[in-house]
Amino acid sequence: MTDASARNISLEEMDRHAHLHPNSLVRDMTNGTVTPRIMHGGHGVFVADDKGRRFLDGFGGLYCVNIGYGRTEVADAIYEQAKQLAYYHCYANNTSAPVARLADRVVAMAPGTMSKVYFGLGGSDGNETCIKIAWHYQAVRGKTEKIKIISRDRAYHGSGIISGGLTGLPSYHTPFMLPVGPILRTGAAHHYWGAEPGESETDFSVRRARELDDLITREGADTVCAMIAEPVMGSGGIMPPPEGYWPAIQAVLKKHDVLLIVDEVVCGFGRLGTLFGCQYYGIDPDLVTIAKGLTSAYVPMSGSLVSQHVYDVMLHGSDTHGLFAHGFTYSGHPVSAAAAHAALDIVEQENLVDNARTVGAYLQKRMHETFDDHPMVGEVRGVGLLAALEFVADKAKKQRFEPAQKIGPKLAAACLEEGLIARAMAHGDILGYAPPLVITEPEVDELVARTQRGVDKVATSLGYL
Ligand SMILES: Cc1ncc(COP(=O)(O)O)c(C=O)c1O
Incomplete structure (x- = not known):
């Protein structure tokens, strides 16, 4: 007998009473305006809840279930590894067979000149590790003042x-006294909202690079350690960079001896139709963060990849600073590594990177055909299997809706009624899409059709149609 049945309360009530949910409005659960949705199973691009409702998961969980749901190969690998050796740590030069093999495999797959990988648990800690390695690198070089990290508006x-x-x-800062630490901010790589009237994509990129140059010069290059950036800005609204952006930005960073940390948590392992976002945009990173697609989220795992020249400096650090005193109990978890191998086997055997490219191109085409002329859609954008629709109150005047209208969440709810999970993004009124990389063209048609029905329902209620 379960606890729930013994106490005669439902799973929903248990969850409501005891579970503090990530990224949720706290009062919703307590005042009962929202009932937790209990997901129960999944297969391919579909998930089902415990009431038997089936949804096309247009966001692949949180853009992470790249190989799709229900892959028993991964479950089997997890089971076999848990039986063989469920855990041993990687401190003090210990390792395990799946971890050693995964390090070798991931470094070989990685973009640029990556030489080592440090394993963690998720994208957040993977990025924190990269920041600490960047600080360590500058400290070992004797550049102890070179500590500031540049990030962009709307980055995640x-x-x-x-x-x-x-x-x-x-919203990620205000209630938490963040940011803390030496963080500098520069403009988002988004032409639609960021460009001056009539400014071309290339000119906008040149301006963003000039602003970065000015920022570093103003702060003093000898105080700036690194810039961190996603190849395509993700949770800030899924915004592919404008033409010429990455070459211009990299030239500025090189000129000022500032490291580039590329956050490949979303783009890594095929999402854009190339193995990494770095390859899509010709980025030459110093450090790279990976997570999500590494295990396709079957279990948690991240990686912080270190390029050869950064590692060469870290080598000196052994003499000057002693221990690389950074680690988590679960760094290099053998079960996660076994899951990663099984997930990456599927990515390779089923050519999912190619699928993301070809079916991704189809998704972009269908989105443009369907929504370019929609009266509420200001911009249709995306690359590979990453797409977004941005909704505006006045298309001609480029005017946003009032935030209090909560148009984004209303649109996502309308799509959900049509059996489609699309994500209302955190900034503006944006629906985001990042389906599993196994998605087929007929499933893309279904995704677009369900979106259209949901969007048109809201548009009709607001008088746009
Ligand atoms: C680009 C990027 N970096 C880092 C993270 C954080 O990853 P996690 O939620 O696994 O900590 C995310 C999560 O969505 C992300 O999109």
Whole structure:
């Protein structure tokens, strides 16, 4: 007998009483305006709740279930590894077979000149590790003042203390006294809202690079350690960079001897139709964070990848600073590593990177065909299997809705009624899409059709149609 049945309370009530949910409005659960949805199972791009309702998961969980739901190969790998060796730590030069093999595999797959990987648990801690390695690198070089980290408005790098501060969304800061630490902010790479009237994408990129140059010069290059950035800005609204952005930004960073930490938590392992976002945009990173697609979220795992030249400096650190005193109990967890191998086997055997490219191109085409002329849609954007629709009150005047109208959440709720999970993004009225990389063209048609029905319902209620 379960606790719930013994006490004669439902799972919903148990959850409501005892579970503090991430990224949720606290009072919703207590005052009963929201009932927790209990997810029960999944297969491919579909998930089902315990009431038997089936949803097309247009956001792959939190853009992480890249191989789709219900892959028993991964479950089997987890089971076998848990039986063989469920846990041993990686402190003090210990390791295990799946971890050693995964390090070798991931470094070989990685973009740029990556030489080592440190394993963690999720994107937030993966980014915090990269920041600490960047600080360590500058300290070993004797550049102890070179500590400031540049991040962008609307960036998302997690919700830890440093990673939450690096996130450029005010709601992640205000109640938590963030940001703390030496964090600088520069403009988002989003042409639609950021460009001056008539400014081309290329000119906008040049301006963003000039602003970065000015910022570093103003602060003093000898005080700036690194810049952290996602290849495509994700949770801030899914915004592919404008033409020419990455070459211009990298030139500025190189000129000032500032490291580039590329947050590949979303783009890594195929989402854009290339293995990493770095390859799509020609980015040459010094450090790289990976998570989500590494295990396709079957169990938690992240990686902080270190390039050869950064590692060469860390080597000197053994003499000058002693121990690399950074680690988590679960760094290099053998069960996570076994899951990662099984998930990456599927990515390779089923050519999911190619699928993301071809089906991703189809998704972008269908989104443009369907929504470019929609009276409430200001911008249709995306790359690979990452897409967004941005809704505006006045398309011609580029005017946003009032935040109190909560148009984004209303649209997501309308899509949910149509059996589609699309994500209302944190900033503005945006529906985001990042389906599992196994999605097919007919499933994309279904995703677009369900979106259209949901959006048109809201548009009709507001008098747009
Ligand atoms: C780009 C990026 N970095 C970091 C994170 C944080 O990852 P986690 O939630 O696993 O800590 C996320 C999460 O969505 C992300 O999108």
